[in-house]
Amino acid sequence: MNVLWVLAHPEQQSLNGSLFDEGLRALNEAGDAYLVSDLYAMKWKATVDRGDFTDEPDERLIVTAASRRAHLDGTLSADIRAEQEKLDWADAVVLQFPLWWYGMPAILKGWFDRVFVKGFAYGVTDGDSGRSLRYGEGRLAGKRALVVVTAGSPEAALGLRGINGQLDHVLFPLLHGTLWYAGMSVLPPVAVYGADRVTQQQYESATARLRDRVTSIRGTEPIPFRYQNGGEYDDALVLRPELAAGSTGLEVHYAAERRHGSRRSRNEVQASSR
Amino acid sequence: MNVLWVLAHPEQQSLNGSLFDEGLRALNEAGDAYLVSDLYAMKWKATVDRGDFTDEPDERLIVTAASRRAHLDGTLSADIRAEQEKLDWADAVVLQFPLWWYGMPAILKGWFDRVFVKGFAYGVTDGDSGRSLRYGEGRLAGKRALVVVTAGSPEAALGLRGINGQLDHVLFPLLHGTLWYAGMSVLPPVAVYGADRVTQQQYESATARLRDRVTSIRGTEPIPFRYQNGGEYDDALVLRPELAAGSTGLEVHYAAERRHGSRRSRNEVQASSR
Numbered sequence: 001m002n003v004l005w006v007l008a009h010p011e012q013q014s015l016n017g018s019l020f021d022e023g024l025r026a027l028n029e030a031g032d033a034y035l036v037s038d039l040y041a042m043k044w045k046a047t048v049d050r051g052d053f054t055d056e057p058d059e060r061l062i063v064t065a066a067s068r069r070a071h072l073d074g075t076l077s078a079d080i081r082a083e084q085e086k087l088d089w090a091d092a093v094v095l096q097f098p099l100w101w102y103g104m105p106a107i108l109k110g111w112f113d114r115v116f117v118k119g120f121a122y123g124v125t126d127g128d129s130g131r132s133l134r135y136g137e138g139r140l141a142g143k144r145a146l147v148v149v150t151a152g153s154p155e156a157a158l159g160l161r162g163i164n165g166q167l168d169h170v171l172f173p174l175l176h177g178t179l180w181y182a183g184m185s186v187l188p189p190v191a192v193y194g195a196d197r198v199t200q201q202q203y204e205s206a207t208a209r210l211r212d213r214v215t216s217i218r219g220t221e222p223i224p225f226r227y228q229n230g231g232e233y234d235d236a237l238v239l240r241p242e243l244a245a246g247s248t249g250l251e252v253h254y255a256a257e258r259r260h261g262s263r264r265s266r267n268e269v270q271a272s273s274r
Numbered sequence: 275m276n277v278l279w280v281l282a283h284p285e286q287q288s289l290n291g292s293l294f295d296e297g298l299r300a301l302n303e304a305g306d307a308y309l310v311s312d313l314y315a316m317k318w319k320a321t322v323d324r325g326d327f328t329d330e331p332d333e334r335l336i337v338t339a340a341s342r343r344a345h346l347d348g349t350l351s352a353d354i355r356a357e358q359e360k361l362d363w364a365d366a367v368v369l370q371f372p373l374w375w376y377g378m379p380a381i382l383k384g385w386f387d388r389v390f391v392k393g394f395a396y397g398v399t400d401g402d403s404g405r406s407l408r409y410g411e412g413r414l415a416g417k418r419a420l421v422v423v424t425a426g427s428p429e430a431a432l433g434l435r436g437i438n439g440q441l442d443h444v445l446f447p448l449l450h451g452t453l454w455y456a457g458m459s460v461l462p463p464v465a466v467y468g469a470d471r472v473t474q475q476q477y478e479s480a481t482a483r484l485r486d487r488v489t490s491i492r493g494t495e496p497i498p499f500r501y502q503n504g505g506e507y508d509d510a511l512v513l514r515p516e517l518a519a520g521s522t523g524l525e526v527h528y529a530a531e532r533r534h535g536s537r538r539s540r541n542e543v544q545a546s547s548r
Contacts, residue, residue, distance in 0.1 A: 010324070010335055011334060011336070014336075046321050046381070047320050047380055047384075060287040060288070061284055061288075062288075101383070101387065101448075102452065103377060103383065103447045106322070107384075110320060110321075110384075113380050116375065135437060157510065162512050163500075163507050165450065165524050166523070170446065172443070174377075177377075177438060177444065178376065228437055236436075237438075238430050238436050239435040244435075249440070250523065251523050
């Protein structure tokens with residue numbers, strides 16, 4: 001398997017730096033090929049601007065249109081094209097970062113803002129139906145994505161009723177709104193909690209989990225997000241009323257087989273077991 | 275009222291540019307003072323790195339510790355200190371951005387990563403109790419925050435059961451995990467949907483709403499997020515079982531008076547009306 005490992009941490013001598021080394025070692029021992037995008041080491045430019053579109057006329061900049069044009073013409077800046085080539089090569093992508101303000105560090109958000117342009121990661125339509133291919137379909141479909149995140153928060157405070165919000169809901173914009181939107185199969189994240197005060201024993205447990213997860217990317221069941229074009233959403237892209245009937249909240253966008261889904265409706269379970 | 279308006283859009287000739295102009299005009303007409311942080315115009319540096327901490331020894335960088343030290347010593351880089359001074363001056367902050375990948379553009383995420391350092395926006399403890407002041411308390415408590423966001427998505431797809439996730443849950447890391455975490459009173463966001471194809475009529479309706487909202491910042495009821503130290507969370511920062519009993523999901527972190535909260539329990543409504 002070909003793995004692209006994207007790291008967003010400023011300090012090599014850190015918990016993230018050590019986990020990164022361990023993860024790559026595990027891939028190596030398993031015989032997987034990998035490429036690395038160590039965004040800080042690359043001095044990755046975080047901000048989308050006119051410079052990303054090298055052949056864009058000096059007029060009003062419309063980012064989506066300019067990025068699509070530049071992608072089609074091959075005139076995206078070289079750093080963006082290099083990342084896209086790595087993604088095309090990869091069967092799986094690992095995204096590793098510390099949780100800052102309950103999201104990605106800006107340098108990694110900017111990797112998505114700049115690399116996931118229209119025509120590459122979204123904005124692709126099915127030739128026959130004319131439907132937009134997204135949320136489970138698209139040019140990146142078939143690839144797997146694994147988020148590896150460290151959090152200062154203890155686990156309970158990022159749990160189902162923890163004050164910080166449950167981790168997979170806090171990460172919904174990345175897991176669902178970005179990776180799944182682009183068509184990728186998204187695996188449950190690997191999280192290391194209490195990251196500012198990890199004991200040796202906790203560290204060893206975390207690396208064992210990480211090694212296990214990165215060497216079983218192919219065999220891990222993805223998060224069962226619903227497909228946009230699978231008949232579960234209506235033409236306005238609203239979930240059909242008979243699914244997760246009467247419920248709201250991000251959990252409705254997970255299919256019924258999700259294990260700890262407290263909002264799973266009886267009807268759905270019956271329907272899916274038919 | 276003193277307002278700091280933070281804008282994150284690369285093109286002045288855009289819907290965001292026009293909304294920004296209208297918003298400032300409305301503040302001006304209302305007699306409010308304002309300062310502007312036009313992040314693209316300022317060429318704001320998005321990425322936290324060693325350069326933010328001008329007096330940091332050339333050793334292993336621990337971002338939280340380094341940022342706290344530099345904040346206390348006055349050795350944060352000048353661009354960060356300038357933003358902090360604007361925040362200290364402001365009674366209210368407007369954060370305006372296009373929704374990119376269901377979050378802030380990297381340049382704005384980096385504004386929070388770099389400006390909201392330990393000791394300034396979090397990591398403050400109560401002298402008597404020793405408790406961390408966050409989620410409704412802290413050094414920035416008393417200030418109001420208003421998010422103004424444009425989204426390509428139509429409204430229904432960002433609604434309660436829309437495929438993209440309901441907007442305030444998608445923005446939870448910003449509204450709750452950042453602004454409320456830092457102690458600020460967070461107002462319901464102003465959203466302009468279908469932003470890639472706004473008609474003249476829709477534009478006029480959007481600017482009217484925006485003018486109304488920015489001139490009523492003081493009188494608008496904030497989102498009723500729960501306080502960390504209000505007795506609703508236990509010592510592990512998990513919501514007490516009698517509140518939103520049996521429920522999970524981000525909605526449990528809104529107090530019972532939230533109007534469209536479908537997970538509002540009868541007990542809570544009774545308790546809050548006593």
